[in-house]
Amino acid sequence: MGAADDVGQRFLPSVDELETAMRSGLRSLDAGHLDDALRAFNAALRLKPEYDAAWLARGHVLRRMGDLEAALDCFAQALRVHRESEEAWLGLASTLHALGRRKEEVEAYDELLKLRPRLVEAWINKGAALHEARDFRGALACYDRVLALRPEHAAAWNNKGAALLRLGDAAGAERCIDEALHFDPDFYDAILNRLFLLEGKGLHGETVMWAERALRIREAPWIWHLKGIAHLALLESTLAMRSFERALELDPGFKDARAALRKAKAARAKADFYRGVYECFGTHLAGDPGCAECEIAARCREVSP
Amino acid sequence: MSLPRVAEVEHADWPTLKRMASELELNPKGRSAIVRMRVLDHVRRRTRAEPWKPTPAHVAPLLLRLGFAEDAGRLWESTIRLDAPAPWVGLGAALLATGDRTEALKAFDRAVQMGDASAHLHRALALLGAGDASSAVRACDAYLAARPGDARGMALKASALARGGWLDEAVSVLRELLESRPGAREAWRGIGSLLLRSGRPDDAGKAFREAVRTDPKDVDALINEGAALHLAGRVREATGSYREALEADGARADALNNLGVLYLRSGRSKSAVVNLERAAKHLGTRRVLLNLARVLEMERRRSDALEAYRRVLKVQPKDPEALAGIRRLETAPKEEAPVRPHRVVRRSKPAKRGKRPPRKRRPAASRSVRKPARRASKSRTHQRGKGKARHRR
Numbered sequence: 160m161g162a163a164d165d166v167g168q169r170f171l172p173s174v175d176e177l178e179t180a181m182r183s184g185l186r187s188l189d190a191g192h193l194d195d196a197l198r199a200f201n202a203a204l205r206l207k208p209e210y211d212a213a214w215l216a217r218g219h220v221l222r223r224m225g226d227l228e229a230a231l232d233c234f235a236q237a238l239r240v241h242r243e244s245e246e247a248w249l250g251l252a253s254t255l256h257a258l259g260r261r262k263e264e265v266e267a268y269d270e271l272l273k274l275r276p277r278l279v280e281a282w283i284n285k286g287a288a289l290h291e292a293r294d295f296r297g298a299l300a301c302y303d304r305v306l307a308l309r310p311e312h313a314a315a316w317n318n319k320g321a322a323l324l325r326l327g328d329a330a331g332a333e334r335c336i337d338e339a340l341h342f343d344p345d346f347y348d349a350i351l352n353r354l355f356l357l358e359g360k361g362l363h364g365e366t367v368m369w370a371e372r373a374l375r376i377r378e379a380p381w382i383w384h385l386k387g388i389a390h391l392a393l394l395e396s397t398l399a400m401r402s403f404e405r406a407l408e409l410d411p412g413f414k415d416a417r418a419a420l421r422k423a424k425a426a427r428a429k430a431d432f433y434r435g436v437y438e439c440f441g442t443h444l445a446g447d448p449g450c451a452e453c454e455i456a457a458r459c460r461e462v463s464p
Numbered sequence: 465m466s467l468p469r470v471a472e473v474e475h476a477d478w479p480t481l482k483r484m485a486s487e488l489e490l491n492p493k494g495r496s497a498i499v500r501m502r503v504l505d506h507v508r509r510r511t512r513a514e515p516w517k518p519t520p521a522h523v524a525p526l527l528l529r530l531g532f533a534e535d536a537g538r539l540w541e542s543t544i545r546l547d548a549p550a551p552w553v554g555l556g557a558a559l560l561a562t563g564d565r566t567e568a569l570k571a572f573d574r575a576v577q578m579g580d581a582s583a584h585l586h587r588a589l590a591l592l593g594a595g596d597a598s599s600a601v602r603a604c605d606a607y608l609a610a611r612p613g614d615a616r617g618m619a620l621k622a623s624a625l626a627r628g629g630w631l632d633e634a635v636s637v638l639r640e641l642l643e644s645r646p647g648a649r650e651a652w653r654g655i656g657s658l659l660l661r662s663g664r665p666d667d668a669g670k671a672f673r674e675a676v677r678t679d680p681k682d683v684d685a686l687i688n689e690g691a692a693l694h695l696a697g698r699v700r701e702a703t704g705s706y707r708e709a710l711e712a713d714g715a716r717a718d719a720l721n722n723l724g725v726l727y728l729r730s731g732r733s734k735s736a737v738v739n740l741e742r743a744a745k746h747l748g749t750r751r752v753l754l755n756l757a758r759v760l761e762m763e764r765r766r767s768d769a770l771e772a773y774r775r776v777l778k779v780q781p782k783d784p785e786a787l788a789g790i791r792r793l794e795t796a797p798k799e800e801a802p803v804r805p806h807r808v809v810r811r812s813k814p815a816k817r818g819k820r821p822p823r824k825r826r827p828a829a830s831r832s833v834r835k836p837a838r839r840a841s842k843s844r845t846h847q848r849g850k851g852k853a854r855h856r857r
């Protein structure tokens with residue numbers, strides 16, 4: 160391209176051309192063609208260097224390409240053009256999060272919250288950043304702010320529960336996680352937090368049930384491992400073996416699972432109980448009508464805490 | 465089996481819970497809380513609402529309402545199928561909104577051919593819009609042949625007949641409608657209006673009275689009844705109707721205006737002014753303001769009348785009646801204003817400093833006329849705590 164062409168593109172931008180470039184970039188971004196998207200947004204920025212939407216889009220592309228520093232520059236440029244852009248602040252903060260710059264991430268959310276004090280996403284993300292920075296009390300304050308705005312916000316309840324768990328308030332954490340699961344019974348993170356709580360308390364029957372519930376939503380080797388350990392504690396060696404085998408299928412390098420599998424095989428020679436249709440095995444509750452009719456109540460009572 | 469409600473599952477006792485689980489083909493064995501959770505999960509998953517997405521058939525009528533008739537037409541065209549008349553009706557309505565009446569009529573005809581009787585009504589409306597009342601009546605007849613006695617069809621037929629000037633026929637259609645639906649006060653109101661138009665105010669008054677009998681709070685019918693009686697020369701009864709309407713809704717400018725005109729005709733111009741002023745306050749339309757201006761002119765309140773005429777010009781610039789009124793008032797000789805004595809303002813001499821004479825107190829008699837005396841007498845009675853406050857005048 161000659162110098163005259165360059166000047167023409169730089170100083171006489173055509174709106175049509177700019178819009179075409181933006182549209183093409185967004186289409187490529189949606190289709191996952193990141194190089195094409197980057198080329199289109201670069202072209203748009205050559206036509207109009209002070210275009211916050213183009214800087215934002217370029218930032219998103221670069222972040223997806225893994226060039227976080229360049230993405231950070233793009234979000235900063237977008238904010239220089241339009242300081243009140245909510246999307247640019249969120250992009251900047253999330254890039255800082257990916258770079259592990261927690262303090263600056265929190266500052267970015269603070270700036271955004273000065274502009275939009277009722278933005279729930281910013282409060283939740285700030286809380287999560289503080290949580291990761293081990294400022295659990297600060298995180299709790301953020302979650303309380305969210306719950307004051309939106310008392311039905313399941314994620315805020317779950318995060319509050321997690322923060323309380325870290326602060327050693329297991330009862331408070333349990334209440335919060337219950338609330339989260341009340342508002343969203345299939346909330347994966349809350350199910351996992353409940354799983355940790357139950358495992359910590361040594362409630363193996365409940366651990367198996369909630370692990371199964373989590374695994375119905377998404378499989379993970381460590382959940383299978385946790386389930387296997389609980390089965391072993393309930394003297395269900397075959398079920399424990401199956402759980403460890405599945406964990407190893409998903410992650411062949413999972414050493415704890417391999418060791419636990421050996422242990423389960425050894426345990427099968429001594430004891431192996433079959434629960435049948437009783438999903439709730441190990442959670443016996445005296446006086447419950449279901450437990451009164453149970454065919455394996457005697458064995459269940461033995462393993463229930 | 466129909467799904468139980470979440471609240472039912474949450475509050476079900478153990479036998480009911482087991483029955484629910486069995487009926488839903490779920491495992492009914494285990495601790496009650498676990499069985500309950502199992503049933504609840506099942507119910508929640510089954511009753512989870514699918515996210516609603518608007519189809520072109522949903523979007524098109526909205527676009528038409530919002531004024532994008534061409535876009536609505538294009539969307540309706542995209543939904544046309546061999547076995548569905550509704551898109552043709554929609555397309556016809558969109559075409560009608562774009563002003564293409566001929567094509568709209570063709571679209572309605574297509575819907576009629578596909579067996580949609582309601583398309584006849586759309587056709588009738590389109591024809592009425594074009595001023596073809598007789599074809600509109602025929603379209604209504606075609607609709608009523610498919611759905612005899614349908615109120616919408618009969619009302620539209622009466623409207624088409626009235627538009628074509630066949631007032632008696634329109635009245636008879638509405639009477640026919642009343643036979644099947646005696647509570648249809650709109651039909652009585654329609655009959656009343658048609659009778660008024662055909663110069664039979666007495667009969668019109670009776671029809672409006674029927675409408676009022678059906679719904680005593682029907683203010684419109686009361687006002688129309690007043691107008692019919694007014695035209696029939698039954699001034700006292702007309703006044704009664706207007707007053708009844710105003711009792712139900714005191715802010716009805718049309719009733720206030722009509723009552724004002726009625727008072728004027730019966731020579732009670734002051735009452736007329738009061739009512740017309742109230743009417744103009746609530747609704748400053750040209751007619752109300754002109755009536756007010758005329759009454760004020762008759763009352764020789766020249767400046768008020770001029771102001772009213774000027775307000776008419778604000779509503780409708782160059783209104784001939786208002787301009788004529790202003791010209792008339794401006795050219796008419798002014799009435800002589802009462803002679804008032806000129807006040808002579810005298811400057812008092814500046815008082816000398818230092819030796820200022822003591823100010824004289826006013827005599828008690830002159831003070832008693834002033835307002836504070838009233839307060840004093842009040843406070844005295846309050847102190848006594850009995851009897852009415854006596855005011856010195």
